[in-house]
Amino acid sequence: MTTAVRVIFVVLYVLLAPLIGALLAGIDRKISARMQRRIGPPVLQPLYDVIKLLKKQVIAVDRSQGFLIVSYMILTVITGCLFFAGVDVLMVFFILGTSSVFLYLAAVVTGSAMSSMGAQRELVQDMAIEPALLFSAVGFYLATGSFEVGSIIGGPVSAIVKMPGFFAAFLFVLTIKMRKSPFDTAQGTHAHQELVKGITTEMGAKNLAYFEITEWYETVLMMAVVAIYIINSHPASIIAAIVVILLVYFLEILIDNTCARLKWKDMLVLSWTVTLISAGVNLILLMVI
């Protein structure tokens, strides 16, 4: 990738990711509604929500929350930019883990019981996610010989051919990352809540809007990771990647609507087991062969 292409990608990400993310979230809500035989909200509903949130009065338990949430957003966007600029995937995953620390801090800074408990669960979720993400990066390195996005997608065959196990583990933790049932213990979009609004309990107005926007950026980033599993040097693979992304997204919605929530302990054990078995076996195969 030349520098110009990198810059274009980064600019496109910063500008388009929230729109694509919002659209995906809207489609998500629409499809979920249809699965429940409802009409559902308009596809642009997430955008309406955020616009409303931005216009509401800002009140807070602790004012520094706003600052921390903005930090969280900026860091996540920077992480995405690094990814689209073609920097090391492993580094991107490490920094992504760091940016979520700010979300944690934004939740606990209030000292509120509900949001602190949600934040603790968020930490457990991060702990459940991280190994699979790191394994993915290691898998890319083994399969394509590089951590760099440019080289990963530049190969003659798609990375997924050599790393189906990593992909399965990644999909598993993607459900956690996207806060889908059965793993929405820290914060969920469904009406049936355990901890009020979990980690976002004390976030309202602008702060919640920033949180939502960050979620969109993150979704797009995660989908881009799905894409680099698929894309190879052949142009047609881009279309294949888009198809796979849509399929993955649909799969997540399906899981979301058909599973009951699990306890966070079960989530941790389950995700680590899946990572260990699925990605682990794949790793051993890749290393030995």
Add this chain to the structure above:
Amino acid sequence: MANVKRSPWILHYDGSSCNGCDIEVLASMTPVYDAERLGVENTGDPMQADIFLITGGINSQNASVVKQLYDQMPRPKVVVAVGICACTGGVFKDAYNILGGADTVIPVDIYVPGCAARPQSIIDGIIRARDLFQKRSEEHDALMKKKNLERRQA
């Protein structure tokens, strides 16, 4: 002017209701009535809510709770009393522990009578509430603009 009425989020609080109205409130979210097509989301969190739905009358124990929840909602906000108990105290009006309807502790904007209130009328209440929400939002914007202007001049 942004169209905020497309996203009215609800905080549902059960005062001393017999749960009849509460079931109907939830029923209005179910596939048959699907209030979500209007953008309604049932948040459990006052911090994120725009419309405060109260069912049941106010008694001495929950008066402070209702007040606190109302205070925790950011402006602009609208209060809807659902069911006759929330409107006036209903059949419990004269009970020793009942203070009266929701308007005994906080200003109520929309009254949705009924025992229990039917989902249709609840949704109707929500639609009226979101129009009011839009109006208040515009007022709020104008106020903020004025304040900002004053601050800049000072």
Add this chain to the structure above:
Amino acid sequence: MGVIPFLICFPFVAAVLMFCIRVNRIRNAVAYVSAAVIMAATVYLCVQWLIGGAGKIRLYYHTEAADRIILAAELILMCVVTWLCFKYRRWYISFLSIVPTLGIAWLELFGPEMTEYNRIYLDHLSVLMCLIVGIIGSLIVIYAVGYMHGYHHYHTDIPDRRYYFFMVLFLFLGAMFGFVLSADLLWIDFFWEVTSVCSFLLIGYTKLEEAVKNSFRALWMNLLGGTALAAGIIYYALKDGNTDLQTMVWSGSMFQHAALVAVALTAFAALTKAAQMPFSRWLLGAMVAPTPSSALLHSATMVKAGIYVLFRLSPALRGSLAGSMVSFVGGFTFLAASFIAIAQSDAKKVLAMSTISNLGLMTACAGVGRPETIWAGVFLMIFHAISKSLLFQDVGATENSLHSRDVEEMQGLLYRLPRLAIIMFIGICGMYLAPFGMLISKWAALKASVDSRNIILVFFICFGSATTTFYWTKWLGKLIARSSKPVVKDITKTNEMISLGVHTVLMIAVCALFPLLSKIYVDPLVSDMFGEAREVIPTGVLYLLVLLILFFFAVPVLAYVRNKHMAVNRKLSYLSGINTGNNDAFVSAYGDEKKLVVSNLYLTKAFGVRRLMVPCEAITSAVIIVTVAMTIGGAL
């Protein structure tokens, strides 16, 4: 290079002075001056060496007299240890001192004629260690003057033996300088034993029952390592006819059997010193010692001696059986210790477990034995030395003010004890947050272990990385969380603050100057060792990461400043509408006030010491026994 014998001997002189002067004020003044002298001498050594071309320097060929003095000192040390062992009725431990000492003495007096080599060796690694010991060590001495004053003010039941405490501290500094500068294995062995005994004496400082028990545990584990080291030295000397560390490593990297056995035994000794499993318990027990000794010996310097030896050995470890053992034990300890750290709420225990965990990562880096991993390991060592020393001192100072070192008690410390909390925040960030400290090392170690097809290490790092984040973030959250608890009176003394302040500045400086440091110091260090240095991270990315870390450091300060000016638009936190108005209590069903306690998750049942420690020790013991036996068996 006359400064080298000065550096080694001066602390011993200072130690004697400390013991003799019984007037606190005079002794404190002497301690300040000595610390300053040591620091100045270290810097002088470094500058002189840099001006001289920063090469590998060998010094002191004829040292008959010094050899004899060291031998005599070793025998005296043996007598002291034996006497203490008998005094506290643990006579069996004395064997671990008597046997190796007599063995070494025999080798020196009656053994075969040795090929002579230089006694002192200077290169990037030893100068780096000198800087760590000299600067951080002296700062901790300055801190200790203030800390011990407060310590005895509150712990009136403990006899005031500060003269003894400072004597051991200086003794230790001298031994540490001697250790990192020596090239001769016999010298290394002597200084090694001295540091072990210093640690033992400091842990037992309070003479309480628990302290005595823990100190003897530390003693036997470290002496066991010392015995292995002595055995390795004797075996190697008899086979190869010399006692030079560099030669041993060189022969080891050529896969010569005698050297390999010695390398394996030395690596075993290093594992005990670095508190790797199954020898981690001594470091946990060492936390009963007063905080300065925890900061100096049990996190910043002494445990690094083990890592230093492993780094020295790493060319010989690469691809050998001992290397697999070291990388396995290190990786495993990294993972297991970070699991256990999750279940701790005592700040010092968290620090201890995370120290063990970080040492594990460094050990694994050394075990893989590639230039990239040594690069990562050295950086981890620098970051760890500064930030852990900072954190230990800060926790100690916080404990003096707060009268508790429980992380749960630190709720809202940023508003209750701002100075110390901000420093703690910086220390924690520097330790684990992207992009420095742990992260860079994890990154490089992961890459290198994939390159060397070390599957098991990949597993350890991937899972250990996740758990590390968990326990640090919990702690960070506690500091920043709002609390209605009262403000605490900050009774930290000026000398403590000086040390903390300098540490903080060092921490930030090292983070900000990271790329520069990598280029001018760590790359040459790696090429000293392997004859090659590779660019581990592209420079452009490095600078980007520097920006990120500065952003991280700015957060607590900005959050605090913003809070100061906050008055409008406050609301109560959500407690189902029954918040009593202070965010710290709610109305119960009976109408009275119930206090609200927000606590972190500790997962004690899953990750507690009791549950995990024994199985982990069993696994690592098995691995160590099998690999050492195989190495020795292969040589015979």
